[in-house]
Amino acid sequence: MSALVLECRLPGMLTTVQDSGRWGYQGKGMPVAGAMDLQSFRLGNILAGNDENDAALEATVLGPTLYVADGEGIAAVTGADLGFQVNGQAAPMWTALAVKAGDTLSFSGPRSGCRAYLCFSGGIDVPVVMESRSTYTRAKVGGLEGRALKKGDRVLCGEPRPLWKKCEGLVCPRELRAVYPPDAPLRVVPGPQEDLFTEKGKETFYGSDYAVSNSADRMGYRMDGPEIEHTGAADIISDAIPLGAVQVPGHGHPIVMLADRQTTGGYTKIGVVCSVDIAALSQRLPGQKVRFVKISLDEALPLVKEEQRKRDELRRLRAIWRSTPRSPAPVSDGGPGFPTAGEAILKVDGEEHRVSWEELQEVE
Amino acid sequence: MEEKKYPRILTAGDGCVVAEFGDSIDMAINSRVAALGSAVAKLDIPGVLDAVPSYRSLAVYFDPVNTDVKRLYSRLGELCLKEDTAAGHERRRTIIVPTLYGGEWGPDMADVAAHTGFSPEEVISRHSGRDCYCYMLGFTPGFSYLGGMDPALETPRLKNPREVIPAGSVGIAAKQTGIYSIVSPGGWRLIGRTPMLIFDPNRDPAIFLEAGMWIRFRPIDKAEFDEIEAASKEGTYRPEILEEEEASS
Numbered sequence: 197m198s199a200l201v202l203e204c205r206l207p208g209m210l211t212t213v214q215d216s217g218r219w220g221y222q223g224k225g226m227p228v229a230g231a232m233d234l235q236s237f238r239l240g241n242i243l244a245g246n247d248e249n250d251a252a253l254e255a256t257v258l259g260p261t262l263y264v265a266d267g268e269g270i271a272a273v274t275g276a277d278l279g280f281q282v283n284g285q286a287a288p289m290w291t292a293l294a295v296k297a298g299d300t301l302s303f304s305g306p307r308s309g310c311r312a313y314l315c316f317s318g319g320i321d322v323p324v325v326m327e328s329r330s331t332y333t334r335a336k337v338g339g340l341e342g343r344a345l346k347k348g349d350r351v352l353c354g355e356p357r358p359l360w361k362k363c364e365g366l367v368c369p370r371e372l373r374a375v376y377p378p379d380a381p382l383r384v385v386p387g388p389q390e391d392l393f394t395e396k397g398k399e400t401f402y403g404s405d406y407a408v409s410n411s412a413d414r415m416g417y418r419m420d421g422p423e424i425e426h427t428g429a430a431d432i433i434s435d436a437i438p439l440g441a442v443q444v445p446g447h448g449h450p451i452v453m454l455a456d457r458q459t460t461g462g463y464t465k466i467g468v469v470c471s472v473d474i475a476a477l478s479q480r481l482p483g484q485k486v487r488f489v490k491i492s493l494d495e496a497l498p499l500v501k502e503e504q505r506k507r508d509e510l511r512r513l514r515a516i517w518r519s520t521p522r523s524p525a526p527v528s529d530g531g532p533g534f535p536t537a538g539e540a541i542l543k544v545d546g547e548e549h550r551v552s553w554e555e556l557q558e559v560e
Numbered sequence: 561m562e563e564k565k566y567p568r569i570l571t572a573g574d575g576c577v578v579a580e581f582g583d584s585i586d587m588a589i590n591s592r593v594a595a596l597g598s599a600v601a602k603l604d605i606p607g608v609l610d611a612v613p614s615y616r617s618l619a620v621y622f623d624p625v626n627t628d629v630k631r632l633y634s635r636l637g638e639l640c641l642k643e644d645t646a647a648g649h650e651r652r653r654t655i656i657v658p659t660l661y662g663g664e665w666g667p668d669m670a671d672v673a674a675h676t677g678f679s680p681e682e683v684i685s686r687h688s689g690r691d692c693y694c695y696m697l698g699f700t701p702g703f704s705y706l707g708g709m710d711p712a713l714e715t716p717r718l719k720n721p722r723e724v725i726p727a728g729s730v731g732i733a734a735k736q737t738g739i740y741s742i743v744s745p746g747g748w749r750l751i752g753r754t755p756m757l758i759f760d761p762n763r764d765p766a767i768f769l770e771a772g773m774w775i776r777f778r779p780i781d782k783a784e785f786d787e788i789e790a791a792s793k794e795g796t797y798r799p800e801i802l803e804e805e806e807a808s809s
Contacts, residue, residue, distance in 0.1 A: 222612045222621070223597070224767040225697035225741070325761045335701050335742050337761045388570035388578050433585060434698060434705065436612035436619030438576035460614050460698030468573025471624065493629070496574040500624040 199318050200295070200353040201266035204345045208260035208303070213320045213339035213351075214455075216249040218328035222459040228439070229330040229338065232311050232414060232455050232478035234471075235374040235503050236275035240315035242510045243272035243292045243368055245360035250319030251329035253345070255312045257481070259303025260345060262314070268296035269317040269356055270363050274374070276309025276479055290368040294361075308378075309479040317363070318354035332456060334415075358538050359552060362518040369513070372506045376476035381487040382452075384442060384467035385496050389432060392464045393444070397425035401442075401450065401466055406486045408477075409449075414456040416443075417477060419486060423448025426464060434462040440469035442488070450488075452477060472499045519552050567592075567640035569633055570617075574624045575609075579636050580617040585707065589616050590695050592640075594772040599639050605632065613771045614696045615705070654691060654774040656800040657739065657754050659730055660785040661687075665753035668718070672732060672749050675715045683751065686710040687730075688777040692737060694769055702741030702759035702767040706775060709737040721747035728754045730777065741767070752777075755789035756799055763795050773801075 204211075214237065217230025231237035231254055238248040253260070259278040273280045273289045280287050281302045287293060289312075295301065301314070322329050322339055331339025340349055390398070406421035430446040437443070441453045443463040452469055453461075454477075469477065470491070480486065539552040570578040579596055582589040590613075597613045600620060607627030612619040622632060661684045662669040673680050692706040699705075709732070717733045722745060725731075729740040731748030740746060741758040754777075759767050769775070780788070791797035 219609045219621070221701075221766070222610050223697065223771065224701065224769070225699060225703050226701040226767070228610075326766050335759070335761070337701075385571060385573050388572045388580075433583070433615045434696070435580075435614040435617050436572075436576070436578065436698075438572045438619065438621070440573055458699055459612055460696065465572070468571075468576070471574050493571050493574060497624055497629060500574055504625045 198267040199321070199355055200264060200269040200316050202316070202351040202353070203263040203265040204260060204347055204349040204351060205263050205300070206261035206302075207345040207347055207349075208255050209258040210256040211260045211345040212254050212331040212333070213251050213322050214254045214330045215251040215319075215328055216330075217455065218326050218330055218332070218338065221326055222436070225459050226326065226335075226337075227332055227456055227459055229332040229414075230328070230455050231313065231330075233275050233313070233374060233475040235475050235506075236311075237313045237315070238507055239290070239368055239372065239374060239510055240272045240274035240313040241319070242507060242514060243274070243290070243363065243366055244270045244315040245292070245317045245357055245363040245514075246315060246319050247357070248507060250315075250354075251322065252316070252320060253314040253351075255303065255314060257306050257310055259312055259314075261300065261302040262351070264295050264297050264299040264301070265350065266297050267353070268294070269353060270360055271295045271301060271317075272315045273312055274315070274368070275312040277307040278309075278312045279304030279307055280312070288367070290373055292363040292366040294364045309376075310481050311478060316353045317356035317360040321352045321354040334456065359518050359554060362522075362552070363514065365522075366514055366517045368510055372510050374475060376479050378480065378484060380473075380476060381489040382473040382477055383470040383491045383496065383499070384488045385470060385493050386467045386490055387465075388435075388468075389464040390466055392427055392432070393466055394425045394427050397427075398466070400424050401444075402488055402490050404487075406450065406488070408480050408482045408484050408486060410482045412482050414454060416451045416453045416457055417480075418451045419449055421449065424450060424466065430464055431462050432464055434460045437461045437465070438468050440471065440474045441465045442467050442469060454478060470496045470499055472503055515554050518554070521550070567637075569637050569640075572619060576619055576621050577629075577633060577636060578617050578619045579640050581640070582616045585615050585695065587693060587707075590693075591772070593618050596636075596639055597771075599642070600636075603635075605635065608632070614698065652774060652804050653770075653772070654776050654802040654804075655768060656802070657730075657775055657777050658756060658780045658784065658788055659688070659752045659754045659777045660780055660782060661730075661752035665785075666730070666751040668731075668749035669751050672713065672715045672751055676713055678712070683713065684779050686713055687737065687751065688779050691774045691776045694771055694773045694775055696771045697767070697769060700740075700742050700744055701761075702769055704738060704741075704769050704775065706736060706738055709735065711735060713737070715749050717747040718749060721745055725750065726753065728756065728758065730754060753785075755785045755792055756797060757792045760792075760795065768799050
């Protein structure tokens with residue numbers, strides 16, 4: 197048994213290695229990057245038997261074709277429905293699938309959403325740069341040589357975590373999946389420069405239909421729609437740009453700043469899209485409708501906790517799934533370092549019992 | 561309009577909060593930002609992920625699930641008002657940036673000389689003769705927003721920005737000077753280049769500059785440029801950083 201080795205036969209439109217981002221360096225001008233739809237990414241990792249922040253592949257609109265050149269492991273695809281296939285046959289998303297040398301993973305074409313996550317047991321093993329594996333293409337940092345996948349790349353996965361094999365067949369229940377209604381309004385917490393917009397400007401922002409423009413990428417989504425009025429100048433003394441910040445430059449069109457945003461900027465920010473709705477926006481495509489609705493910080497915080505609850509629940513279901521006897525599995529050595537899960541054979545009164553155990557995160 | 565009171569705490573979404581000290585580019589305000597930044601770093605508050613100093617504010621990023629958000633807000637408010645934070649930082653740190661001026665490394669030197677009426681030698685001595693203060697980093701990894709350039713060197717940006725500017729290029733844009741930390745497009749007038757890699761993701765530290773540092777450009781010749789460039793590529797070059805006690809103001 198060896199870790200998965202993937203060979204890129206077709207790179208797709210934009211397939212990059214991402215994890216939960218490069219935190220701790222924004223003060224030096226280093227953007228965070230990381231998965232655009234963090235919830236789908238994390239749920240995918242849980243299905244694949246990984247830590248939720250292990251590196252995965254983020255595919256965009258047209259997914260890649262990957263040939264499993266060596267090894268065996270679990271693959272789970274989450275996020276946008278880009279027509280996932282294994283060996284030319286439609287394959288289920290949100291499911292832990294066993295894959296091995298000789299298999300081909302591909303995508304027939306987009307059906308809904310924009311970004312899919314391909315999570316493999318062991319995670320994608322590229323060098324850690326500034327504490328993260330996330331690809332930030334503009335500075336050629338992280339991932340595979342700081343760029344998107346190209347044809348012929350060999351992508352190595354890490355050593356799978358304990359009990360990975362027992363994930364096979366685990367399905368994320370519908371109610372836990374990150375599926376975003378395409379017409380749901382994006383919730384916005386006002387600030388930090390809301391005071392630099394007129395009442396009319398704020399009414400326009402929260403009361404109008406916008407559409408994702410063609411200027412929409414990992415850095416930010418510019419919206420087409422009515423212009424938002426400032427009280428005075430649209431420029432401020434440059435300050436930090438939080439994830440989801442809605443910048444409104446002088447042209448009056450809002451731009452929602454996303455994973456690859458620059459760390460600082462000099463435009464007024466009318467509000468910040470809630471963490472949970474950043475994922476929803478990053479699954480929308482140019483031309484799709486966007487509406488913004490104002491909520492308070494106190495209303496926003498429970499939404500993030502609900503996402504965490506869903507991930508904790510999937511981890512709980514995974515533990516149950518993995519402890520349910522199915523076909524006999526080899527005894528794991530517990531993996532490197534301090535094991536967080538394992539399997540053992542206990543002899544009680546001369547009778548052998550197969551016992552698997554794992555540590556679950558605390559649930560509030 | 562209502563008068564704004566500083567310092568003030570601003571909500572910036574469900575994962576970020578901003579402490580703002582004023583509404584101008586001012587070293588006294590910026591040093592309070594720096595002091596709050598080091599106070600927050602020292603406290604190592606659970607859930608805090610990152611802190612981003614800028615001209616007049618500090619943005620603190622946190623994990624909303626594992627942070628007591630109300631408490632974080634109130635702690636920041638208290639820290640902003642604390643005496644040692646209000647005093648700003650006392651040690652002056654100056655990084656020496658070896659720079660080869662003119663020629664192919666500073667293709668706009670002639671423009672700057674013509675615009676300012678100085679000889680290239682005079683441009684060099686004025687540009688390297690005054691330390692610049694690094695208010696913040698941003699735009700690209702390691703790009704510094706500097707203040708304090710000799711105002712006589714003020715030259716407008718290029719009308720047609722270049723598509724590719726080599727990393728290390730030193731430029732002037734109106735009243736500002738700066739160093740391009742990575743290859744990027746840009747419209748600044750280029751007067752020289754440093755062979756020192758400001759940004760090298762595979763080095764520790766990946767970025768030599770820090771907000772709150774002073775920057776001193778030191779003119780070098782081609783031989784020294786080549787020497788430093790070779791050491792930088794090997795990852796062995798370490799910049800000279802001067803530390804001195806600053807007279808309390």
